Amino acid sequence: MSADLQLSAASEAIDFPYRAISRGAIVSIVFFVLALPGLLPTFAPLLVLALPGVIFAAFGLRAIKRYPAEFSGKNLALSGLIGCAGLFIGGFAQHTYTYLTEVPDGYERVQFFKLQAPDNGPDVPTETALAIDGDQVFLKGYIHPSSGSGMLRQFILVPDLGTCCFGGQPKSSDMIEVSLPAGNSVRAGMTKRKLAGTFKVNHVPQKKTDFDNALFYKMRVDQYK
Numbered sequence: 001m002s003a004d005l006q007l008s009a010a011s012e013a014i015d016f017p018y019r020a021i022s023r024g025a026i027v028s029i030v031f032f033v034l035a036l037p038g039l040l041p042t043f044a045p046l047l048v049l050a051l052p053g054v055i056f057a058a059f060g061l062r063a064i065k066r067y068p069a070e071f072s073g074k075n076l077a078l079s080g081l082i083g084c085a086g087l088f089i090g091g092f093a094q095h096t097y098t099y100l101t102e103v104p105d106g107y108e109r110v111q112f113f114k115l116q117a118p119d120n121g122p123d124v125p126t127e128t129a130l131a132i133d134g135d136q137v138f139l140k141g142y143i144h145p146s147s148g149s150g151m152l153r154q155f156i157l158v159p160d161l162g163t164c165c166f167g168g169q170p171k172s173s174d175m176i177e178v179s180l181p182a183g184n185s186v187r188a189g190m191t192k193r194k195l196a197g198t199f200k201v202n203h204v205p206q207k208k209t210d211f212d213n214a215l216f217y218k219m220r221v222d223q224y225k
Contacts, residue, residue: 019069019070019071019072020070020071020072021071021072021073021076022060022061022063022064022071022072022073022076022077023060024056024057024058024059024060024061024063024077025056025057025060025061025064025073025074025076025077025080026060026073026076027053027056027060027080028053028054028056028057028060028076028077028080028081028083028084029053029076029079029080029083030053031049031050031052031053031056031080031084032050032053032080032083032084032087034046034049035047035048035049035050035053035084035087035088035091036087038050038087038091039087039091039094041095041098041192042161042190042191042192044091044095047087047088047091047092047095048088050084050085050087050088050091051084051088053080053083053084054080054081054084054085054088056080057077057078057080057081057084058081060073060076060077060080061074061077061078061081064077102138102194103138103196104138104196104223106136107136107137107138107196108132108135108136108137108138109137109138109139110128110132110137110138110139110199111139112139112140112141112159112160113159114126114128114129115128115129115173115176115217116159116171116173116174117171117172117173123171123172123173123213124173124216125173125201125216125217126173129173129199129201129216129217130201132199133199133200133201134198134199134200135198135199136196136197136198136199136222137196137197137198137199137219138194138195138196139176139195139199139219140192140193140194140195141157141158141159141160141176141192141193141195142157142158142159142160142161142190142191142192142193143155143156143157143158143186143188143189143191143193144156144157144158144170144175145188146210146211147188148188149188150187150188151185151186151187151188152180152185152186152187152188153179153180153184153185154177154178154179154180155178155186155188156170156175156176156177156178156208156211156215157175157176157177157178157193157195157219158170158174158175158176159174161190169211169212169213170211170213171213172205172213172214172215172216173216173217175211175213175215175216175217176199176215176217176218176219177206177208177215177217177218177219178195178218178219178221179218179219179220179221180221180224181221181222184224186224193224193225194224194225195219195221195223195224196221196222196223196224197219197220197221197222197223197224198219198220198222199217199218199219200217200218200219200220201216201217202215202216202217202218206218
């Protein structure tokens with residue numbers, strides 16, 4: 001290669017140096033994608049992944065500002081910062097609004113875990129369950145796959161996907177036998193259900209086909225989603 005060509009190549013390398021895309025910018029976008037399903041109620045906890053996305057985007061912008069000759073990706077980092085921050089704030093606001101407005105008038109919110117007997121104790125109805133026997137309540141849970149497939153008018157409600165799909169046979173206090181109004185049905189699946197109706201404690205535990213443990217609880221539903 002001639003001296004002139006070598007000088008030209010060196011000049012081009014100086015004028016157009018290679019700059020690596022900031023890893024912080026890239027990682028922030030990855031966290032944004034991972035947190036995005038958090039907009040759905042079932043996966044709401046994933047919204048917390050947007051917070052490290054904000055942090056990585058900030059570090060990426062800082063690196064780009066301090067070492068502009070070494071790092072690029074400013075627009076990518078800004079997108080990650082704005083996207084993750086907006087996703088966390090907007091998603092949190094959305095779920096908060098839903099939580100504050102989802103209980104129909106005349107019904108009392110009951111957390112499913114208050115119906116579950118402790119793992120280190122006997123599997124019996126809890127004090128909360130006995131206190132709300134006959135009351136109009138609102139609670140959420142998942143349809144156990146053993147309830148059947150297709151459209152269901154009756155099914156077994158369990159508190160979480162672990163109990164539903166990966167926990168084997170649920171305990172008696174992990175299950176509620178649900179009956180919908182005549183002419184109504186829901187499709188079986190992994191969707192979290194919201195139910196409002198009359199909660200009852202069985203005086204005698206009831207056996208149900210495909211379930212090893214008897215059922216303590218039942219619920220006649222008036223409204224559901």
